[in-house]
Amino acid sequence: MQRRRGQQLEAALLDAAWAELCERGWAGFALDSVARRAGTSTPVIYRRWSGRAGLVEAAVIHAAEDRPVELPDTGSLRDDLITVMRESNGARVALIASSAALLGGYFEETGTNLAELRDRILDDRHSMAETLLARAVERGEVDAGVLTPRLTSLAFDLFRHEVLTTLRPVGEDTILEIVDDIVLPLLTRRGG
Structure with missing residues (x-):
């Protein structure tokens, strides 16, 4: 597993979560799949989010922030x-x-x-x-x-x-x- 910390790790997790969501939808969204895709473990996810819903919400917010519309x-x-x-x-x-x-x-x-x-x-x-x-x-x-x-x-x-x-x-x-x-x-x- 790749060793990352802080914002770099969080960005990798959110990118992986968004990719999983886009491929599998909510019904197929699994934290262990996100962890594998991000090259980390499920406990790392649980240290940041309480479960699937919190991670999905954070991933959608992250995806929106990656697509800014200038004022x-x-x-x-x-x-x-x-x-x-x-x-x-x-x-x-x-x-x-x-x-x-x-x-x-x-x-x-x-x-x-x-x-x-x-x-x-x-x-x-x-x-x-x-x-x-x-x-x-x-x-x-x-x-x-x-x-x-x-x-x-x-x-x-x-x-x-x-x-x-x-x-x-x-x-x-x-x-x-x-x-x-x-x-x-x-x-x-x-x-x-």
């Missing part, structure tokens, strides 16, 4: 939203689609869902949508009075829904429809 600042909300969606097509679509497909049993067994896992991935950080909208409010593009949690996440919720229903990247026409025909008209109306 743009183009000077306009429209261009920022379109840029994020285009970048997400390349960086995150496969992750979103595979997570939904591979984790059905995980969600059932843990009593959680994709939205809760997404929240864990985001942790306590400001979401990208909140940051983009805060900038738009500062620039006077959006009236803060119209913002609700649902409206704040709408653009990315529609994008994610498209990915989950088609299991492929979102087309340019659909991105423009989401931004120009649905989201911006709602965000740019004046609050009461």
